Amino acid sequence: MSSTTPSNSERKIIHVDMDAFYASVEQLDHPEWRGKALAVGGGGNRGVVAAASYEARKYGVRSAMNGRRARALCPHLIFATPRFERYKEISETIRAIFLEYTPLVEPLSLDEAYLDVSDYPSATLVAEEIREKINQQTQLTASAGISVNKFLAKISSDWNKPNGQKTLPPEEIIPFLECLDVKKFHGIGKKTKLKMYHLGIYTGKDLKGRSISFLTEHFGKAGLYYFNVVRGIHNSPVKPHRTPKSVGIERTFSSNLSSELFLEEKLKDLAENLEKRLKKNKVAGKSLTLKIKYSDFIQQTRSKTGKLYLSTKDLILEEAKTLLYQEKLLNSVRLIGISLSNLNTKQISKKPKKELPNNEQLSLPF
Numbered sequence: 360m361s362s363t364t365p366s367n368s369e370r371k372i373i374h375v376d377m378d379a380f381y382a383s384v385e386q387l388d389h390p391e392w393r394g395k396a397l398a399v400g401g402g403g404n405r406g407v408v409a410a411a412s413y414e415a416r417k418y419g420v421r422s423a424m425n426g427r428r429a430r431a432l433c434p435h436l437i438f439a440t441p442r443f444e445r446y447k448e449i450s451e452t453i454r455a456i457f458l459e460y461t462p463l464v465e466p467l468s469l470d471e472a473y474l475d476v477s478d479y480p481s482a483t484l485v486a487e488e489i490r491e492k493i494n495q496q497t498q499l500t501a502s503a504g505i506s507v508n509k510f511l512a513k514i515s516s517d518w519n520k521p522n523g524q525k526t527l528p529p530e531e532i533i534p535f536l537e538c539l540d541v542k543k544f545h546g547i548g549k550k551t552k553l554k555m556y557h558l559g560i561y562t563g564k565d566l567k568g569r570s571i572s573f574l575t576e577h578f579g580k581a582g583l584y585y586f587n588v589v590r591g592i593h594n595s596p597v598k599p600h601r602t603p604k605s606v607g608i609e610r611t612f613s614s615n616l617s618s619e620l621f622l623e624e625k626l627k628d629l630a631e632n633l634e635k636r637l638k639k640n641k642v643a644g645k646s647l648t649l650k651i652k653y654s655d656f657i658q659q660t661r662s663k664t665g666k667l668y669l670s671t672k673d674l675i676l677e678e679a680k681t682l683l684y685q686e687k688l689l690n691s692v693r694l695i696g697i698s699l700s701n702l703n704t705k706q707i708s709k710k711p712k713k714e715l716p717n718n719e720q721l722s723l724p725f
Contacts, residue, residue, distance in 0.1 A: 374504045398412075661686075
């Protein structure tokens with residue numbers, strides 16, 4: 360294989376990474392903290408910063424930093440107590456958006472994931488659409504990297520942060536990597552970076568000039584990895600952690616709702632979108648679950664299993680309304696969702712290709 364042609368160049372991989380996720384969620388839920396230097400965690404003498412807002416990063420505050428050190432760098436730093444249930448809630452909404460486009464989703468954490476969108480004419484347009492949907496549904500921003508493999512997609516997602524994206528098409532990979540500082544390579548940490556610098560390896564071009572024997576001699580098994588990735592070669596496929604057992608959709612409201620009639624209107628929209636998602640994945644389900652999250656964050660689920668498979672918006676809405684009026688609301692509602700389980704297939708089928716206008720296919724083939 361030519362060193363200028365990356366392996367699996369037919370793949371189209373997106374790496375989506377939420378921008379300062381934990382800190383951004385806290386600023387979303389606490390308007391008085393927006394635009395201010397904020398750290399999640401790290402408040403006590405022995406605390407550690409779990410995440411830092413971009414305002415805090417300007418002062419050098421970083422994740423995994425000792426809280427005392429963070430406060431010394433930024434005396435006016437606000438410390439927020441982590442709320443992982445809240446982060447998980449938003450992460451699930453984001454994950455559901457990913458699954459609208461492909462079942463090949465590999466989550467890395469609550470705030471980032473790889474997506475294989477090889478069936479689409481333009482991965483660039485898919486990434487733009489996903490980022491827009493995330494912002495519409497969560498009021499948070501995400502960045503994305505698009506390329507032929509996971510390694511390159513992850514490097515690219517850091518390039519235009521926050522709230523940006525970068526596409527690295529096959530013909531630009533080698534020139535891009537040759538100019539890159541080795542510290543930017545995923546998998547090269549601080550110690551390895553210093554060791555490479557000591558060996559005169561500062562850029563991708565320097566790394567590319569070293570033989571496999573040289574790299575394995577100095578870096579062991581990782582040497583082969585470095586030899587390959589600097590040539591754009593990384594064959595690991597996107598690996599979904601599990602086959603989805605349900606298909607669902609939910610919405611968090613900008614203001615809490617206290618009327619079943621208003622919620623019924625929201626359910627109608629959800630049922631329409633769920634029907635589209637079921638059609639895309641070519642599945643139907645027997646068990647419908649209504650999820651309600653109240654303004655005090657108490658969560659309630661109501662479920663019903665029938666004899667027939669549900670897949671149309673009318674039937675879904677009818678069953679969801681039955682569950683909505685099953686008992687009185689406990690409080691005003693901040694989130695509502697519906698999902699179908701007991702699906703009629705053990706594996707969601709492969710996504711069909713999404714057609715785009717001819718001019719888009721020509722101008723944005725990647």
